[in-house]
Each structure stands twice: as C-alpha cells, then as structure tokens.
Amino acid sequence: MTILETHGLTKRFGDLTALDGLTLGVEAGEAFGLLGPNGAGKTTAIRMLTTLLPPTSGDARVAGLDVRREAAAVRRAIGYVPQALSVDGSLTACENLLIFAKLYDLPRAERAGRIQAALALVGLSDFAGKLVREFSGGMIRRLEIAQSTLHRPRLLFLDEPTVGLDPLARTAVWEHVERLRGELGTTLFLTTHSMEEADSLCSRLAILHRGKLAAVGTPAELKASLGRPAGTEVTLDDVFLHYAGDPLGAPLPEGGSFRETSRERRTARRLG
Ligand SMILES: Nc1ncnc2c1ncn2[C@@H]1O[C@H](COP(=O)(O)OP(=O)(O)OP(=O)(O)O)[C@@H](O)[C@H]1O
Ligand SMILES: [Mg+2]
Numbered sequence: 001m002t003i004l005e006t007h008g009l010t011k012r013f014g015d016l017t018a019l020d021g022l023t024l025g026v027e028a029g030e031a032f033g034l035l036g037p038n039g040a041g042k043t044t045a046i047r048m049l050t051t052l053l054p055p056t057s058g059d060a061r062v063a064g065l066d067v068r069r070e071a072a073a074v075r076r077a078i079g080y081v082p083q084a085l086s087v088d089g090s091l092t093a094c095e096n097l098l099i100f101a102k103l104y105d106l107p108r109a110e111r112a113g114r115i116q117a118a119l120a121l122v123g124l125s126d127f128a129g130k131l132v133r134e135f136s137g138g139m140i141r142r143l144e145i146a147q148s149t150l151h152r153p154r155l156l157f158l159d160e161p162t163v164g165l166d167p168l169a170r171t172a173v174w175e176h177v178e179r180l181r182g183e184l185g186t187t188l189f190l191t192t193h194s195m196e197e198a199d200s201l202c203s204r205l206a207i208l209h210r211g212k213l214a215a216v217g218t219p220a221e222l223k224a225s226l227g228r229p230a231g232t233e234v235t236l237d238d239v240f241l242h243y244a245g246d247p248l249g250a251p252l253p254e255g256g257s258f259r260e261t262s263r264e265r266r267t268a269r270r271l272g
Contacts, residue, residue, distance in 0.1 A: 001027065001028045002025050002026070002027060002028075003026055003027065003028040003030075003062070003063055003064075003154065003155055003187050004024075004025070004026040004032075004049065004060075004061070004062050004063075004155065004187070004189065005024065005025045005026070005060070005061050006022050006023060006024045006025075006045075006049075006058065006059065006060040006061075007023050007058055007059045007060075008021045008022070008023055008057065008058035008059070009021070009022040009023070009024075009045070009048060009055055009058035009059065009060050010022070010055060010056050010057045010058045011041070011044050011045075011048060011053065011055060011056050012056045017211050018041045018044040018211055019041040019044045019045050019048070019208075019211050020041075020210075020211040020212045021058065021212070021213075022041075022045060022058070022208075022213055023213070024206060024213065024216065026187065026189060026204075027187075028154070028185075028187050029181070029185060029187055030187055030188070030203045030204060031177075031178075031181060031187075031188040031190070031201055031202045031203050032187075032188065032189050032190070032202060032203065032204050032205070032206070033190055033191070033192060033197075033198045033201070033202035033204070033205045033206070034046070034189070034190070034191045034205075034206050034208065035191070035192065035193075035195075035198055035205055035206070035207045035208070035240060035244070036191075036207055036208030036209060036214075036244055037209070037244050037246075039210075040208040040209060040210060040211065040244065041208050041210075041211040042159070042191040042208060043083055043159055043191070044211075045208070046080075046157050046159050046189070046191065048060060048067065049062055049067060049157065049189070050062075050074075050075075050078060050080045050157055051067050051071040051074050051075055054068065055067070055068070062074045062077065062078060062155065063077035063078065063154050063155060065077065076104075076151070077153060077154050077155065078153045078154070078155045078156070078157060079148035079149045079151070079153035079155070079156040079157065079186075080148055080156075080157045080159075081141075081144045081145055081148050081156070081157065081158045081159065081161060082159055083159040083160050083163075083191075085140070085144075086144050086147070086148075087132050087140060087143055087144055087147065088132065089131070089132045089133035090131070090132075090133065091131070091132060092128065092129050092130055092131055092132065093119065093124055093127055093128050093129070093130060093132060093135075093143050094115060094119075094128040094129060096132060096143065096147060097115045097118060097119070097143075097146060097147055097150060098111065098115065100147045100148075100150050101114060101115060101150055104150055104151035106150065106151060114150055115128075115150070116128075118146035118147075118149060118150050119146055121146065121149075121176065121179060121180065121183070122142035122143065122145055122146045122176045123142065123172065123176060124139060124142055124143060124146065127139065136169065137164055137165050137169060138165050138166070138168070138169025138170070138172055138173060139169075141161055141162065141165065141169070141173050142172065142173060142176055145158070145161070145173070145176060145177065145180070149180060149184070149186065152184060152186075153186065154185075154186065154187060155186065155187045155188075155189060156180065156186050156187070156188055156189070157189050157190070158177070158188065158189070158190040158191070159190070159191050160191055160192060160193065161173055161177065161190060161192070162174070162192065162194060162197060163192075163193070170194075170197070174197065174200070174201055177190075177201070178201070188201075190202070195235065195236035195237050195239075195240060196236075198219065198236055199219050199235075199236045202219065203218065204216065204217060204218050205217065205218070205219060205222060205236075207222075207239070207240065207243045207244055208244070209243060209244040214243040214244060215239070215243045219236060219239075222236070222239045223235075223236070223238070223239055225239075226238060226239060226242055
C-alpha cells in the first residue's frame with residue numbers, strides 16, 4: 001500500500017526553486033531515505049509533506065490525505081522530528097512528553113501509560129524525572145522520537161536524526177527507530193548525510209540534487225546503476241558523488257549550511 005506520494009511537488013522561494021517537481025511514492029512499512037547535499041531541498045520537502053509549508057505547485061498525499069486540503073488530518077497521522085531541537089531543556093523528560101500527550105489530545109486515562117511505553121521504547125525509562133538539559137545529544141534525540149510517536153503515527157518524518165551524535169549514540173538511535181518500524185509498523189521517512197546510516201537503515205533511497213530528483217532505488221539498485229565492472233566494490237559514497245557531486249569549481253549552493261548552523265546554535269543556547 002502506498003502511504004506517501006507526490007506529483008510534481010515544487011517549492012519556490014523568490015527566484016530560488018528549492019524543490020523542483022518531485023514525483024515519488026513510498027510504501028507502508030518502508031524506511032525511506034532522502035539524501036542530498038546541503039541546500040538540496042530535503043528539509044523543504046519534509047516541511048511540505050508535514051503540512052508546515054504550502055507547496056508552490058504539485059500535489060502530495062500522506063496517509064491517503066491531501067497535504068493542502070486535509071492538513072489537520074495529515075498532522076494527526078504523522079510524527080515529525082525536526083532538524084532543529086524540539087524539546088524543552090528546563091523540563092523533565094516526562095514533562096516534555098506530557099505536553100505532547102495533551103497536544104495530541106490523548107485521553108487523560110491513557111496518558112501515563114503511553115508516556116511510560118514511549119520512554120521504554122527509546123530506552124529512557126530510568127530518566128523520566130531528569131531535566132532534559134542534563135541529557136546527552138543521543139538521549140535528546142531519543143526523547144524527541146518518543147515525543148513525536150506518542151500518538152502512534154503511521155508515518156514518522158525524521159530530519160537528520162543522528163547529526164552530531166557519536167557512533168554509539170547513533171547506533172542507539174538507529175536501534176530504537178528500527179524497533180518503531182518492527183513493533184509498531186511505523187513507516188519512516190528520513191534525511192541523512194550519513195551514507196552508512198542510509199545503507200544500513202533504509203529500504204529505499206532518493207537522491208536530490210539542487211532541488212531535482214537525481215536517482216531513486218534500493219541501496220543495491222543504486223550501487224548497480226553506476227555500471228562499474230563486476231567485482232568492483234561500490235559504496236553509497238560513490239553513488240552520492242555520482243548523482244549529487246558537483247564538478248570541481250561549481251559554486252556552492254547559497255545559504256544552506258550557514259542557515260542550519262545558526263539555527264542549531266540558537267537551539268543550543270535555548271537548552272542552556
Ligand atoms: N524559508 C526560506 N526562505 C528562503 N530560502 C529558503 C527557505 N528555506 C529554505 N530555503 C533555501 O532552499 C534551499 C533548500 O533548503 P533546504 O533547507 O530544504 O535544504 P536541505 O537539503 O535540507 O539542506 P541541509 O542538508 O543543509 O539541511 C536552500 O538554498 C535554502 O537556502
Ligand atoms: Mg535540511
């Protein structure tokens with residue numbers, strides 16, 4: 001069953017076409033990865049799919065619902081872990097989750113149970129009463145995943161879930177995200193700059209290059225698509241460079257990394 005589909009999805013910011021005619025389908029139960037260099041349009045695509053940004057043109061259906069005309073219903077069907085921070089450092093893990101339990105309108109009698117289950121799923125049961133500003137980056141990410149899945153969404157969007165995490169914390173996030181898919185059947189739609197993560201976590205990948213879809217397929221299909229001689233070892237790094245690597249001397253896309261960095265700094269300050 002197709003749980004997400006886009007047809008010619010496009011976003012323009014003034015003269016810049018951040019996402020240019022994206023046509024894509026994702027099946028229920030997949031872990032779908034969106035790859036691309038800084039500024040390629042990944043976050044822009046996710047913001048439209050999560051109804052936070054209106055498309056300039058084209059269509060998208062998420063969980064069978066139109067992101068434009070049925071935005072409220074789409075929001076109930078999905079979870080979203082944004083690229084920037086989405087928890088409050090001055091509250092405990094449990095308090096952060098309670099805010100979202102109310103936001104999602106979970107029945108009062110179910111809230112405590114759902115919060116406990118969500119904390120257990122991401123391995124944070126022992127930290128329920130601890131202030132989040134004392135958490136490590138990996139624990140914060142796991143809490144954000146718990147927070148965005150309290151209402152058991154059919155589809156979870158994760159924008160760079162493991163950026164800035166050490167290898168151990170990253171592996172822990174992968175494990176917990178895999179459990180979501182295995183135990184609750186949640187479809188995953190994620191962006192990442194880690195080719196290792198894309199290779200081990202994703203059933204299929206799409207590569208964006210300057211707003212355009214450059215390639216889509218399973219990791220194995222994408223590797224095979226380079227047509228290297230049999231016996232040559234091809235990695236996803238090779239695939240990424242092939243489809244999204246600019247020739248030497250090409251100008252870097254405007255803005256992207258500075259904008260993200262300054263946003264991350266701001267959120268870091270907020271955590272204090
Ligand atoms: N609100 C906005 N106003 C103007 N330009 C924007 C806006 N949001 C994004 N852009 C531009 O659109 C392009 C795509 O940005 P986007 O954030 O989608 O990239 P990305 O693939 O998520 O990059 P990164 O890997 O750095 O997160 C960039 O050139 C960015 O500067
Ligand atoms: Mg982004």
